[in-house]
Amino acid sequence: MQTSIIKNGLIVTPTGVVKADLAIKAGKIAAIGDLSGSAEEVIDAKGQLVLPGMVDAHVHINEPGRGNWEDYHTGSQALAAGGTTSMVVMPLNALPARTTAAEFNRHRAIAEGRSYIDFALYGGLVPGNQPAIAPMAQAGAAGFKAFMATTGSDEPGDFHNVDDYDLYRGMQAIAKTGLRLSLHAENAVLTDRLAEDEIAHQHTDVQAYIDSRPPMVEVEAVRRALYLAKQTGCKLHFVHLSTGEAVREVHRAQLAGQDVTCETCLHYLTLNTVDFKQIGPLAKCSPVLRTPEVQADLWREVQAGHVNAVTSDHSPAPAEMKANPSNNIFEVWGGISGAQNNLDIFYDVAVKSGRLNLQQFVQLTAAGPAQLFGLKNKGQLRVGADADIALLDPDQSYTLQASDLFYKNPISAYVGRKINCRVTRTILRGKTIFELGRGFDEQPTGRFLRNQQVTEADK
Numbered sequence: 001m002q003t004s005i006i007k008n009g010l011i012v013t014p015t016g017v018v019k020a021d022l023a024i025k026a027g028k029i030a031a032i033g034d035l036s037g038s039a040e041e042v043i044d045a046k047g048q049l050v051l052p053g054m055v056d057a058h059v060h061i062n063e064p065g066r067g068n069w070e071d072y073h074t075g076s077q078a079l080a081a082g083g084t085t086s087m088v089v090m091p092l093n094a095l096p097a098r099t100t101a102a103e104f105n106r107h108r109a110i111a112e113g114r115s116y117i118d119f120a121l122y123g124g125l126v127p128g129n130q131p132a133i134a135p136m137a138q139a140g141a142a143g144f145k146a147f148m149a150t151t152g153s154d155e156p157g158d159f160h161n162v163d164d165y166d167l168y169r170g171m172q173a174i175a176k177t178g179l180r181l182s183l184h185a186e187n188a189v190l191t192d193r194l195a196e197d198e199i200a201h202q203h204t205d206v207q208a209y210i211d212s213r214p215p216m217v218e219v220e221a222v223r224r225a226l227y228l229a230k231q232t233g234c235k236l237h238f239v240h241l242s243t244g245e246a247v248r249e250v251h252r253a254q255l256a257g258q259d260v261t262c263e264t265c266l267h268y269l270t271l272n273t274v275d276f277k278q279i280g281p282l283a284k285c286s287p288v289l290r291t292p293e294v295q296a297d298l299w300r301e302v303q304a305g306h307v308n309a310v311t312s313d314h315s316p317a318p319a320e321m322k323a324n325p326s327n328n329i330f331e332v333w334g335g336i337s338g339a340q341n342n343l344d345i346f347y348d349v350a351v352k353s354g355r356l357n358l359q360q361f362v363q364l365t366a367a368g369p370a371q372l373f374g375l376k377n378k379g380q381l382r383v384g385a386d387a388d389i390a391l392l393d394p395d396q397s398y399t400l401q402a403s404d405l406f407y408k409n410p411i412s413a414y415v416g417r418k419i420n421c422r423v424t425r426t427i428l429r430g431k432t433i434f435e436l437g438r439g440f441d442e443q444p445t446g447r448f449l450r451n452q453q454v455t456e457a458d459k
Protein backbone atom coordinates (compact mmCIF):
# COMPACT_ATOMS: atom_id res chain seq x y z
CA MET A 1 0.00 0.00 0.00
CA GLN A 2 1.21 3.49 -0.85
CA THR A 3 1.36 5.95 2.00
CA SER A 4 0.26 8.94 -0.10
CA ILE A 5 -0.48 9.73 -3.68
CA ILE A 6 -0.69 13.14 -5.31
CA LYS A 7 -3.09 12.87 -8.25
CA ASN A 8 -3.60 14.88 -11.42
CA GLY A 9 -0.87 17.47 -10.90
CA LEU A 10 1.61 18.91 -13.34
CA ILE A 11 4.87 17.48 -11.98
CA VAL A 12 8.12 19.36 -12.59
CA THR A 13 10.83 16.70 -12.76
CA PRO A 14 14.54 17.24 -13.56
CA THR A 15 13.93 16.13 -17.14
CA GLY A 16 10.55 17.60 -17.98
CA VAL A 17 7.06 18.55 -16.94
CA VAL A 18 4.61 15.67 -16.83
CA LYS A 19 0.91 15.45 -16.07
CA ALA A 20 0.99 12.46 -13.76
CA ASP A 21 0.53 11.08 -10.27
CA LEU A 22 3.25 10.92 -7.65
CA ALA A 23 3.41 8.22 -5.00
CA ILE A 24 5.15 8.64 -1.64
CA LYS A 25 6.32 5.82 0.58
CA ALA A 26 8.25 6.20 3.82
CA GLY A 27 9.00 9.86 3.09
CA LYS A 28 10.51 9.19 -0.33
CA ILE A 29 9.16 9.53 -3.84
CA ALA A 30 8.24 5.96 -4.76
CA ALA A 31 6.83 6.40 -8.27
CA ILE A 32 5.83 8.99 -10.85
CA GLY A 33 3.37 8.05 -13.58
CA ASP A 34 -0.18 6.93 -14.17
CA LEU A 35 -0.77 5.28 -10.81
CA SER A 36 -3.87 3.40 -9.78
CA GLY A 37 -2.98 1.57 -6.55
CA SER A 38 -4.65 2.38 -3.23
CA ALA A 39 -3.17 4.84 -0.79
CA GLU A 40 -3.79 5.95 2.79
CA GLU A 41 -3.93 9.56 1.66
CA VAL A 42 -4.94 10.91 -1.74
CA ILE A 43 -4.17 14.55 -2.51
CA ASP A 44 -5.92 16.01 -5.52
CA ALA A 45 -3.57 18.44 -7.28
CA LYS A 46 -5.77 19.12 -10.29
CA GLY A 47 -4.75 22.38 -11.93
CA GLN A 48 -1.73 22.73 -9.68
CA LEU A 49 1.99 22.56 -10.19
CA VAL A 50 3.82 19.90 -8.21
CA LEU A 51 7.21 21.48 -7.51
CA PRO A 52 10.23 20.39 -5.49
CA GLY A 53 10.02 22.29 -2.19
CA MET A 54 12.27 25.30 -2.30
CA VAL A 55 15.77 24.99 -0.87
CA ASP A 56 16.43 28.50 0.43
CA ALA A 57 20.21 28.65 0.71
CA HIS A 58 20.35 32.02 2.46
CA VAL A 59 18.25 32.56 5.57
CA HIS A 60 19.00 34.45 8.77
CA ILE A 61 17.42 33.07 11.93
CA ASN A 62 18.35 35.10 14.99
CA GLU A 63 17.98 32.46 17.68
CA PRO A 64 19.74 32.12 20.09
CA GLY A 65 20.25 35.62 21.44
CA ARG A 66 17.92 37.63 19.23
CA GLY A 67 14.87 35.41 18.99
CA ASN A 68 12.70 38.54 19.07
CA TRP A 69 13.96 39.27 15.53
CA GLU A 70 13.16 35.77 14.23
CA ASP A 71 13.38 32.36 15.86
CA TYR A 72 13.37 28.85 14.40
CA HIS A 73 9.66 28.38 15.11
CA THR A 74 8.42 31.54 13.36
CA GLY A 75 11.06 31.60 10.63
CA SER A 76 10.55 27.99 9.61
CA GLN A 77 6.74 28.35 9.68
CA ALA A 78 6.98 31.35 7.33
CA LEU A 79 9.25 29.37 5.02
CA ALA A 80 6.96 26.33 5.13
CA ALA A 81 3.96 28.52 4.30
CA GLY A 82 5.88 29.76 1.28
CA GLY A 83 6.67 26.29 -0.08
CA THR A 84 10.21 25.99 1.28
CA THR A 85 11.20 22.61 2.71
CA SER A 86 14.93 23.11 3.42
CA MET A 87 16.96 26.12 4.46
CA VAL A 88 20.64 26.87 4.86
CA VAL A 89 20.96 29.16 7.87
CA MET A 90 23.56 31.90 8.04
CA PRO A 91 25.92 31.96 11.05
CA LEU A 92 25.31 35.61 11.91
CA ASN A 93 22.70 37.75 13.61
CA ALA A 94 22.14 35.12 16.28
CA LEU A 95 24.11 36.02 19.42
CA PRO A 96 26.71 34.69 19.88
CA ALA A 97 27.32 34.10 16.19
CA ARG A 98 28.09 30.54 15.04
CA THR A 99 31.88 30.69 14.85
CA THR A 100 32.96 27.73 17.01
CA ALA A 101 32.06 24.04 17.06
CA ALA A 102 30.50 24.45 20.53
CA GLU A 103 28.16 27.18 19.27
CA PHE A 104 27.50 25.16 16.12
CA ASN A 105 26.29 22.19 18.16
CA ARG A 106 24.27 24.41 20.49
CA HIS A 107 22.49 26.14 17.59
CA ARG A 108 21.81 22.78 15.97
CA ALA A 109 20.19 21.46 19.17
CA ILE A 110 17.96 24.55 19.42
CA ALA A 111 16.83 24.25 15.81
CA GLU A 112 16.21 20.50 16.05
CA GLY A 113 13.23 20.85 18.34
CA ARG A 114 11.81 23.95 16.72
CA SER A 115 12.21 23.96 12.95
CA TYR A 116 9.27 22.92 10.77
CA ILE A 117 11.56 22.40 7.78
CA ASP A 118 14.87 20.64 7.28
CA PHE A 119 17.89 22.83 7.86
CA ALA A 120 21.62 22.99 7.21
CA LEU A 121 23.86 25.38 9.11
CA TYR A 122 26.72 27.56 8.00
CA GLY A 123 29.79 28.06 10.17
CA GLY A 124 31.23 31.55 10.29
CA LEU A 125 34.72 32.72 9.35
CA VAL A 126 35.68 35.71 11.51
CA PRO A 127 39.06 37.24 12.40
CA GLY A 128 41.16 34.77 14.36
CA ASN A 129 38.89 31.73 14.29
CA GLN A 130 40.77 29.68 11.69
CA PRO A 131 41.40 26.91 14.31
CA ALA A 132 37.61 26.50 14.64
CA ILE A 133 37.11 25.82 10.92
CA ALA A 134 37.98 22.10 10.87
CA PRO A 135 35.91 21.32 14.01
CA MET A 136 32.87 23.09 12.51
CA ALA A 137 33.33 21.13 9.27
CA GLN A 138 33.39 17.98 11.35
CA ALA A 139 30.24 19.05 13.19
CA GLY A 140 28.47 19.08 9.82
CA ALA A 141 28.71 22.64 8.50
CA ALA A 142 27.14 23.17 5.08
CA GLY A 143 29.88 25.66 4.27
CA PHE A 144 31.42 28.80 5.70
CA LYS A 145 30.42 32.42 5.48
CA ALA A 146 32.51 35.56 5.72
CA PHE A 147 31.87 39.26 5.27
CA MET A 148 34.20 41.41 3.19
CA ALA A 149 31.96 44.42 3.93
CA THR A 150 31.84 45.93 7.41
CA THR A 151 29.28 44.24 9.64
CA GLY A 152 29.23 47.21 11.99
CA SER A 153 28.23 45.65 15.33
CA ASP A 154 30.33 46.08 18.48
CA GLU A 155 28.20 43.78 20.62
CA PRO A 156 30.21 41.04 22.32
CA GLY A 157 29.81 37.74 20.48
CA ASP A 158 28.58 39.38 17.31
CA PHE A 159 29.90 38.56 13.84
CA HIS A 160 32.86 40.52 12.46
CA ASN A 161 34.08 41.00 8.92
CA VAL A 162 37.46 39.81 7.72
CA ASP A 163 40.23 41.92 6.23
CA ASP A 164 42.33 40.54 3.36
CA TYR A 165 44.75 38.81 5.76
CA ASP A 166 42.01 37.00 7.70
CA LEU A 167 40.28 36.15 4.45
CA TYR A 168 43.47 34.65 3.02
CA ARG A 169 44.20 32.64 6.19
CA GLY A 170 40.58 31.54 6.37
CA MET A 171 40.63 30.39 2.77
CA GLN A 172 43.71 28.28 3.52
CA ALA A 173 41.91 26.60 6.43
CA ILE A 174 38.64 26.13 4.53
CA ALA A 175 40.40 24.71 1.45
CA LYS A 176 41.45 21.74 3.60
CA THR A 177 37.83 20.95 4.48
CA GLY A 178 36.67 20.81 0.85
CA LEU A 179 33.67 22.97 1.76
CA ARG A 180 32.70 26.23 0.12
CA LEU A 181 33.42 29.68 1.50
CA SER A 182 30.46 31.96 0.85
CA LEU A 183 31.21 35.63 0.70
CA HIS A 184 29.37 38.86 1.17
CA ALA A 185 31.49 40.65 -1.40
CA GLU A 186 31.61 44.42 -1.05
CA ASN A 187 34.73 46.52 -0.54
CA ALA A 188 34.62 47.56 3.14
CA VAL A 189 36.87 50.63 2.91
CA LEU A 190 35.05 52.03 -0.10
CA THR A 191 31.53 51.48 1.26
CA ASP A 192 32.43 52.86 4.71
CA ARG A 193 34.14 55.97 3.43
CA LEU A 194 31.65 56.69 0.66
CA ALA A 195 28.96 56.56 3.37
CA GLU A 196 31.00 58.92 5.57
CA ASP A 197 31.18 61.38 2.65
CA GLU A 198 27.41 61.29 2.18
CA ILE A 199 26.75 61.82 5.89
CA ALA A 200 29.34 64.64 6.05
CA HIS A 201 27.34 66.42 3.32
CA GLN A 202 24.08 65.83 5.24
CA HIS A 203 22.93 63.44 2.55
CA THR A 204 21.01 60.81 4.50
CA ASP A 205 18.15 59.92 2.16
CA VAL A 206 17.63 56.75 0.14
CA GLN A 207 19.61 58.12 -2.82
CA ALA A 208 22.61 58.79 -0.55
CA TYR A 209 22.60 55.15 0.57
CA ILE A 210 22.38 54.03 -3.06
CA ASP A 211 25.32 56.31 -3.95
CA SER A 212 27.43 54.91 -1.09
CA ARG A 213 27.31 51.36 -2.46
CA PRO A 214 27.81 51.57 -6.26
CA PRO A 215 28.12 48.38 -8.33
CA MET A 216 31.91 48.70 -8.47
CA VAL A 217 32.26 47.97 -4.72
CA GLU A 218 30.73 44.55 -5.37
CA VAL A 219 32.64 43.82 -8.56
CA GLU A 220 35.99 44.83 -7.01
CA ALA A 221 35.47 42.54 -4.02
CA VAL A 222 34.45 39.63 -6.25
CA ARG A 223 37.60 40.04 -8.34
CA ARG A 224 39.87 40.23 -5.28
CA ALA A 225 38.27 37.19 -3.64
CA LEU A 226 38.53 35.16 -6.84
CA TYR A 227 42.24 35.92 -7.01
CA LEU A 228 42.85 34.99 -3.36
CA ALA A 229 40.81 31.80 -3.74
CA LYS A 230 42.92 30.84 -6.73
CA GLN A 231 46.07 31.20 -4.60
CA THR A 232 44.63 29.02 -1.82
CA GLY A 233 42.55 26.45 -3.71
CA CYS A 234 39.46 27.42 -1.73
CA LYS A 235 36.05 26.76 -3.30
CA LEU A 236 33.95 29.92 -3.34
CA HIS A 237 30.31 30.88 -3.43
CA PHE A 238 29.20 34.49 -3.76
CA VAL A 239 26.00 35.28 -1.92
CA HIS A 240 23.46 37.86 -3.07
CA LEU A 241 25.19 39.16 -6.21
CA SER A 242 23.31 42.21 -7.36
CA THR A 243 24.97 43.01 -10.67
CA GLY A 244 25.37 41.20 -13.98
CA GLU A 245 28.94 42.45 -14.06
CA ALA A 246 29.82 40.50 -10.89
CA VAL A 247 28.10 37.38 -12.25
CA ARG A 248 30.22 37.66 -15.41
CA GLU A 249 33.39 37.77 -13.27
CA VAL A 250 32.26 34.51 -11.63
CA HIS A 251 31.41 32.94 -14.96
CA ARG A 252 34.79 33.88 -16.42
CA ALA A 253 36.55 32.26 -13.45
CA GLN A 254 34.44 29.11 -13.91
CA LEU A 255 35.46 28.93 -17.56
CA ALA A 256 39.08 29.25 -16.44
CA GLY A 257 38.61 26.20 -14.22
CA GLN A 258 37.96 27.71 -10.80
CA ASP A 259 35.36 26.05 -8.52
CA VAL A 260 33.14 29.04 -7.84
CA THR A 261 29.37 29.54 -7.77
CA CYS A 262 26.97 32.39 -7.10
CA GLU A 263 23.45 33.25 -6.08
CA THR A 264 21.26 36.27 -6.42
CA CYS A 265 18.20 37.13 -4.35
CA LEU A 266 14.58 37.57 -5.19
CA HIS A 267 14.69 41.25 -4.24
CA TYR A 268 17.39 42.12 -6.79
CA LEU A 269 15.18 40.59 -9.48
CA THR A 270 11.91 42.15 -8.36
CA LEU A 271 12.76 45.48 -6.72
CA ASN A 272 14.99 48.32 -7.95
CA THR A 273 16.03 51.83 -6.93
CA VAL A 274 12.64 53.22 -7.99
CA ASP A 275 10.88 50.75 -5.69
CA PHE A 276 13.36 51.52 -2.88
CA LYS A 277 12.35 55.19 -2.97
CA GLN A 278 8.66 54.22 -2.83
CA ILE A 279 8.89 51.49 -0.19
CA GLY A 280 11.54 53.20 1.97
CA PRO A 281 13.48 51.57 4.86
CA LEU A 282 11.78 48.16 4.53
CA ALA A 283 13.63 47.79 1.22
CA LYS A 284 17.05 48.73 2.63
CA CYS A 285 19.57 45.94 2.18
CA SER A 286 23.19 45.48 1.21
CA PRO A 287 24.23 45.27 -1.55
CA VAL A 288 21.68 47.97 -2.26
CA LEU A 289 18.83 47.56 -4.76
CA ARG A 290 20.02 48.51 -8.25
CA THR A 291 18.83 50.78 -11.04
CA PRO A 292 16.39 49.27 -13.57
CA GLU A 293 19.27 49.05 -16.09
CA VAL A 294 21.56 47.09 -13.75
CA GLN A 295 18.60 44.93 -12.76
CA ALA A 296 17.86 44.10 -16.41
CA ASP A 297 21.51 43.14 -16.88
CA LEU A 298 21.32 40.81 -13.85
CA TRP A 299 18.18 39.20 -15.31
CA ARG A 300 20.07 38.48 -18.54
CA GLU A 301 22.74 36.59 -16.57
CA VAL A 302 20.04 34.60 -14.73
CA GLN A 303 18.37 33.73 -18.03
CA ALA A 304 21.73 32.69 -19.47
CA GLY A 305 22.08 30.11 -16.66
CA HIS A 306 25.08 31.79 -15.02
CA VAL A 307 23.53 31.95 -11.53
CA ASN A 308 23.28 28.82 -9.37
CA ALA A 309 20.49 29.76 -6.99
CA VAL A 310 17.90 32.37 -6.16
CA THR A 311 17.66 32.86 -2.41
CA SER A 312 15.73 35.12 -0.05
CA ASP A 313 18.53 36.48 2.15
CA HIS A 314 15.68 36.67 4.65
CA SER A 315 17.13 39.17 7.10
CA PRO A 316 14.47 39.97 9.69
CA ALA A 317 14.46 42.64 12.41
CA PRO A 318 11.93 44.21 14.77
CA ALA A 319 9.75 46.89 13.17
CA GLU A 320 11.39 49.69 15.16
CA MET A 321 14.76 48.84 13.63
CA LYS A 322 13.23 49.29 10.15
CA ALA A 323 11.66 52.66 11.08
CA ASN A 324 13.49 55.86 10.27
CA PRO A 325 12.62 58.40 12.99
CA SER A 326 15.70 60.58 12.43
CA ASN A 327 15.33 60.55 8.65
CA ASN A 328 18.74 58.98 8.27
CA ILE A 329 18.67 55.87 6.11
CA PHE A 330 22.20 54.97 7.23
CA GLU A 331 20.88 54.30 10.76
CA VAL A 332 18.19 51.86 9.62
CA TRP A 333 18.80 48.09 9.86
CA GLY A 334 19.81 46.72 6.47
CA GLY A 335 17.95 43.56 5.54
CA ILE A 336 14.77 42.53 3.77
CA SER A 337 12.21 40.12 5.20
CA GLY A 338 10.99 38.06 2.30
CA ALA A 339 11.47 34.31 2.71
CA GLN A 340 7.76 33.50 2.90
CA ASN A 341 7.20 34.84 -0.60
CA ASN A 342 10.29 33.68 -2.42
CA LEU A 343 8.65 30.89 -4.36
CA ASP A 344 5.38 32.57 -5.31
CA ILE A 345 6.80 35.98 -6.27
CA PHE A 346 9.69 34.40 -8.16
CA TYR A 347 7.29 32.14 -10.05
CA ASP A 348 5.23 35.20 -10.88
CA VAL A 349 8.13 37.33 -12.17
CA ALA A 350 10.12 34.50 -13.73
CA VAL A 351 7.75 31.89 -15.15
CA LYS A 352 4.46 33.75 -15.55
CA SER A 353 6.27 36.63 -17.19
CA GLY A 354 7.94 34.21 -19.62
CA ARG A 355 11.53 34.95 -18.56
CA LEU A 356 12.31 31.38 -17.46
CA ASN A 357 10.82 27.98 -18.13
CA LEU A 358 9.79 25.61 -15.34
CA GLN A 359 13.01 23.62 -15.61
CA GLN A 360 15.12 26.72 -15.10
CA PHE A 361 12.83 27.76 -12.25
CA VAL A 362 13.25 24.56 -10.22
CA GLN A 363 16.96 24.50 -10.95
CA LEU A 364 17.32 27.93 -9.31
CA THR A 365 14.93 27.38 -6.40
CA ALA A 366 15.67 23.76 -5.50
CA ALA A 367 18.11 21.57 -7.42
CA GLY A 368 20.85 24.19 -7.76
CA PRO A 369 21.04 25.23 -4.10
CA ALA A 370 20.79 21.59 -2.94
CA GLN A 371 23.79 20.71 -5.10
CA LEU A 372 25.82 23.66 -3.83
CA PHE A 373 25.59 22.55 -0.23
CA GLY A 374 25.66 18.79 -0.62
CA LEU A 375 22.02 18.30 0.38
CA LYS A 376 21.64 14.88 -1.12
CA ASN A 377 18.12 13.69 -1.95
CA LYS A 378 16.83 17.28 -1.82
CA GLY A 379 15.64 19.64 -4.52
CA GLN A 380 14.45 17.20 -7.18
CA LEU A 381 11.25 15.31 -7.87
CA ARG A 382 12.65 11.94 -8.86
CA VAL A 383 12.11 8.42 -7.60
CA GLY A 384 14.20 7.81 -4.48
CA ALA A 385 14.51 11.48 -3.50
CA ASP A 386 12.95 12.92 -0.34
CA ALA A 387 9.28 13.74 -0.93
CA ASP A 388 9.76 17.48 -0.31
CA ILE A 389 7.03 19.10 -2.35
CA ALA A 390 5.25 22.41 -2.83
CA LEU A 391 1.87 22.57 -4.54
CA LEU A 392 1.43 25.86 -6.33
CA ASP A 393 -1.79 27.07 -7.89
CA PRO A 394 -0.81 29.18 -10.91
CA ASP A 395 -4.33 30.55 -11.30
CA GLN A 396 -4.92 32.00 -7.84
CA SER A 397 -3.89 35.54 -7.13
CA TYR A 398 -3.79 37.54 -3.92
CA THR A 399 -2.48 40.80 -2.53
CA LEU A 400 0.00 40.20 0.27
CA GLN A 401 -1.15 41.58 3.63
CA ALA A 402 0.85 41.86 6.85
CA SER A 403 -1.70 39.48 8.37
CA ASP A 404 -0.58 36.78 5.89
CA LEU A 405 2.95 36.79 7.30
CA PHE A 406 4.15 34.25 9.86
CA TYR A 407 7.40 36.03 10.72
CA LYS A 408 8.08 37.03 14.32
CA ASN A 409 7.76 40.59 13.02
CA PRO A 410 5.13 40.66 10.27
CA ILE A 411 6.84 43.24 8.09
CA SER A 412 8.06 42.78 4.54
CA ALA A 413 9.09 44.82 1.54
CA TYR A 414 6.45 42.86 -0.41
CA VAL A 415 3.34 43.79 1.63
CA GLY A 416 0.77 45.30 -0.75
CA ARG A 417 2.14 43.45 -3.76
CA LYS A 418 -0.28 41.51 -5.96
CA ILE A 419 1.02 37.97 -6.46
CA ASN A 420 -0.38 35.95 -9.35
CA CYS A 421 -0.08 32.41 -7.95
CA ARG A 422 -0.28 30.81 -4.53
CA VAL A 423 1.34 28.00 -2.57
CA THR A 424 -1.48 25.77 -1.31
CA ARG A 425 0.37 22.94 0.39
CA THR A 426 3.88 22.08 1.54
CA ILE A 427 5.03 18.52 2.10
CA LEU A 428 8.21 17.56 3.98
CA ARG A 429 9.45 13.98 3.58
CA GLY A 430 5.94 12.87 2.67
CA LYS A 431 4.09 14.67 5.46
CA THR A 432 1.96 17.78 4.90
CA ILE A 433 3.49 20.48 7.12
CA PHE A 434 1.40 23.38 5.81
CA GLU A 435 -1.91 23.68 4.04
CA LEU A 436 -3.48 26.95 2.97
CA GLY A 437 -6.55 27.65 5.11
CA ARG A 438 -5.68 24.93 7.61
CA GLY A 439 -2.28 26.04 8.83
CA PHE A 440 0.63 24.06 10.19
CA ASP A 441 1.27 20.57 11.36
CA GLU A 442 1.21 20.48 15.16
CA GLN A 443 4.76 19.42 15.80
CA PRO A 444 7.88 20.65 14.06
CA THR A 445 9.73 17.77 12.42
CA GLY A 446 12.65 19.53 10.68
CA ARG A 447 15.92 17.63 10.64
CA PHE A 448 19.51 18.73 10.54
CA LEU A 449 21.14 18.27 7.13
CA ARG A 450 24.83 17.62 6.83
CA ASN A 451 26.76 18.61 3.71
CA GLN A 452 27.16 15.25 2.00
CA GLN A 453 29.62 16.60 -0.55
CA VAL A 454 27.69 15.71 -3.65
CA THR A 455 30.02 13.97 -6.03
CA GLU A 456 30.13 14.51 -9.78
CA ALA A 457 28.21 11.28 -10.28
CA ASP A 458 25.23 12.62 -8.34
CA LYS A 459 24.88 15.81 -10.35
Ligand SMILES: [Zn+2]
Nearest residue numbers: 058090313315
Ligand atom coordinates in the same frame (compact mmCIF):
# COMPACT_ATOMS: atom_id res chain seq x y z
ZN1 LIG B 1 22.43 37.47 4.40
